[in-house]
Amino acid sequence: MDNPTVVLKTNKGDIEIELFIDKMPITAGNFLKLAKEGFYNETKFHRVIDNFMVQGGDPNSKGEDTSAYGTGGPGYAIADEFVEGLSNARGTISMANSGPNSGGSQFFINLVDNTFLDFDKEPLQSKHPVFGKVVAGMEAVDAIAKVETGERDIPIESVIIREIIVKE
Template sequence: METKTNKNIILTIGGVILVVVIGLLIYFANQPAKNDTSTKTSTTESSKTSSSSVAGQGTGIDGSQTTQEKLDKSNLPQLTSTVSTDEAEVQLQTSLGNIDIKLFPKLAPHAVQNFLALAKEGYYKNNEFFRVINDFMIQTGDPSNKGTGSKVVSAVNGGKSFDTEISNELYNIRGAVALANTGAASSSSSQFFIVQNSQDMTSQLNNYLRPTKIADAYKKGGYPSLDGSYTVFGQVVSGMDIVDKIASAKVTTNSSGEASSPVDPVKIIAVKIVKDWKF
């Protein structure tokens, strides 16, 4: 698997399309190729690398200046399967098996509040994992199963899509659960993905400072190039075997030319709230 370039998780913005050709162009623009090498990404990474060049000092994924010592003292809730008192827990019941996920309401409040509210109203029922890329991620959270739909409840940001919530305590390690977005500001909503890659990705650790334990975790998989761009709001604590099975499904090429549309999509039957959180 190529690891020298970044991949993006893209949430396609749906709407009323009057001209088919224009609609297709918009779709293609929001669904980059598997190996995205845009000038913007390269320039950004170059500047971040130089900002971290002073030994022990640099930029955290939240954009703040920090030190290695400070990061190494951070709470890293993804590294334990225990659900603590300040975390919530859900079970994704899929047509292939169950995936248990703990959520981080204090670190990603908008994301968790919206997810739990939508789960309670049955929004995710029958949602397919409509985009699956083995050794990368699986994506769902759109009832249309096309990647064009999304929802935010009124209690969260007035029902409008919201900004990414980035924390130096949460990363896109294997099993991370994060919100998709369009790449634009304030475009997070209901679509989410689970990072599935199990290959050593330490070669991507070339921009931000990260806790030493997180750098070690990336030896077991994940996707570091996503750090700082997507809201991580949960972590799989049981059921990664199910995630791997979903990711390894036979796929066909979608309308944007990406081989990510499953031939026999796995569905979310229900989202069971094991441990709720009051906002």
């Protein structure tokens, strides 16, 4: 079976991502399920740090109350899943979390090689499972990285995921 791809349709351009279902069935499968349900539609990239990463996937980012940005999820957490050889390199997508087995819907796309986030680095408390990679549209990711941000790295001008198209 070929890995599925998804297209994030944003107001900064389209981002096509291959999901590593073959290596990361729990994490990639969860993202795929949420994408199919429309969970990510109209959410924002709520945390943008140039030369590091862009983060999205929080349902609380649909509203205008930025104090709640970064705190939402799908109402459950998934088990951490790590595979040797998958590194937080530029263009990879990883599960955001606040500690072991706390991932849900929030994700980030690495703008540079952030290998210090990999599961085999110590004494990192929070490790971030890589579950896919950008295969087209990295220029859109780079455009998101350049937006002006304010408090808590929240973009001044909203960067919105209009919808995610699943290509299986």
